[in-house]
Amino acid sequence: MSQAFAKMIGGASVKAYSAGSKPSGRINQKAIVAMKELGYDLKSHRSKSLDQIEEYAPFDAVVTMGCGDACPWMPAKQFIEWDIPDPREMNEEDFNKVRDLIKEKVTDLLKSL
Numbered sequence: 001m002s003q004a005f006a007k008m009i010g011g012a013s014v015k016a017y018s019a020g021s022k023p024s025g026r027i028n029q030k031a032i033v034a035m036k037e038l039g040y041d042l043k044s045h046r047s048k049s050l051d052q053i054e055e056y057a058p059f060d061a062v063v064t065m066g067c068g069d070a071c072p073w074m075p076a077k078q079f080i081e082w083d084i085p086d087p088r089e090m091n092e093e094d095f096n097k098v099r100d101l102i103k104e105k106v107t108d109l110l111k112s113l
Helices: 002-013 027-038 050-056 093-110
Strands: 058-066 076-081
Touching: 002 093, 027 093, 058 093
Parallel strands: 058 076
Antiparallel strands: none
């Protein structure tokens, strides 16, 4: 969702990549529904590993959403920890609260860059 918000808010001037420490290859259905509500289609997206995006480094910023299982390192000018709860098992209302928090964080990040 953070990559989608970066593209939605930053437009063509922003290049954003998303990856995880244990990607499944598919996007959570709840995320697809939550982003569709805001006019963004995640259906064609796939989850990626850190190795798959490393070729785009170095980055202006690397943001981790919470280092519960791994704290990745990538070449970047700055590292930011948002410590956002994983909404995977949340009900729709709580999932959307996390979605909205991510949107707020991405908006603030893009303003700071």
